[in-house]
Amino acid sequence: MIDGNRAEGYDLICDICGHTVVGLDDFDEAKDYAKENGWRTEKYNGAWENYCPKCQEG
Numbered sequence: 001m002i003d004g005n006r007a008e009g010y011d012l013i014c015d016i017c018g019h020t021v022v023g024l025d026d027f028d029e030a031k032d033y034a035k036e037n038g039w040r041t042e043k044y045n046g047a048w049e050n051y052c053p054k055c056q057e058g
């Protein structure tokens with residue numbers, strides 16, 4: 001998931017293992033970071049989930 005707000009910045013969090021990337025400036029930057037760093041984004045039960053590269057192995 002991508003979580004956060006303008007004041008404190010956004011975090012990109014793996015919905016499987018909880019690995020967190022902190023300090024992203026805004027929602028779009030978090031999305032771009034995910035795309036550029038091999039994260040997978042999937043819609044699940046109407047919500048977006050993010051999976052880090054490690055959780056996509058095997």
Ligand SMILES: [Zn+2]
Binds near residue numbers: 014016018051052054
């Ligand atoms: Zn993960």
